[in-house]
Amino acid sequence: MLMGEYSHSLDAKGRIIIPAKLREQLGDTFVVSKGLEGCLFIFPPAEWEKLSNKIQALPLTDPRGRKFSRYFFSGASELEVDKQGRALLPPNLREEAKLEKDVVLCGVGNRVEIWSKEKWEDISHYDDIEELAEQLAELGI
Numbered sequence: 001m002l003m004g005e006y007s008h009s010l011d012a013k014g015r016i017i018i019p020a021k022l023r024e025q026l027g028d029t030f031v032v033s034k035g036l037e038g039c040l041f042i043f044p045p046a047e048w049e050k051l052s053n054k055i056q057a058l059p060l061t062d063p064r065g066r067k068f069s070r071y072f073f074s075g076a077s078e079l080e081v082d083k084q085g086r087a088l089l090p091p092n093l094r095e096e097a098k099l100e101k102d103v104v105l106c107g108v109g110n111r112v113e114i115w116s117k118e119k120w121e122d123i124s125h126y127d128d129i130e131e132l133a134e135q136l137a138e139l140g141i
Contacts, residue, residue: 001025001107001109001110002022002025002026002044002107002108002109002110002111002112003107003108003109004019004021004022004106004107005104005105005106005107006019006022006104006105006106007102007103007104007117008102008103008104008105009101009102009103010089010094010099010100010101010103011086013088014088014089014090014091014094015082015086015087015088015089016086016087016089016103016105016114017084017085017086018081018085018086018087018105019085019105020085021107022105022107022112023081023085025044026042026044026081026112027044027045028080028081029045029078029079029080029081030042030043030044030045030048030078030079031043031045031048031076031077031078031079032076032077032079032087032089032090032093032114033048033072033073033075033076033077033093034071034072034075034076034093034096034097035097035113035114037123038097038098038115038116038119039097039113039114039115039119040089040093040096040097040099040113040114041111041112041113041114042079042105042111042112042113042114043110043111044110047110047111048076051072052073055068055069055072055073056069075090075092075093075096077090077093089114097114097115097116097119098116098119099114099116100116102116102117102118103115103116103117104116104117104120106120
């Protein structure tokens, strides 16, 4: 399971250090894509395949499915980690998530999210966590 919060900086070339604990589970090659809420998603190959299969199973006749499919697949890239544990994030994805220098990587179960530090500080305050927990309890969590 991917978990933990790690603060890093992008270097001048747009490379990011993938923490060793995350690299162990992601492997040397993984997929990065546009995420939701202004972040990027990193998936290990097996998780990317599961998500890809679900998205591809959406009916071609449904405009929501076509839009969602375009969103995830058009920006996705396979990344490799170099000997120093760095991966080069494509410029279009760095721009999409507004990643400039300081970033936060968060393991969230089946994926890693990459946030700009500013955006992470905005969204990582959980003032409503009790209310959310109650709502999730209704779903059986």
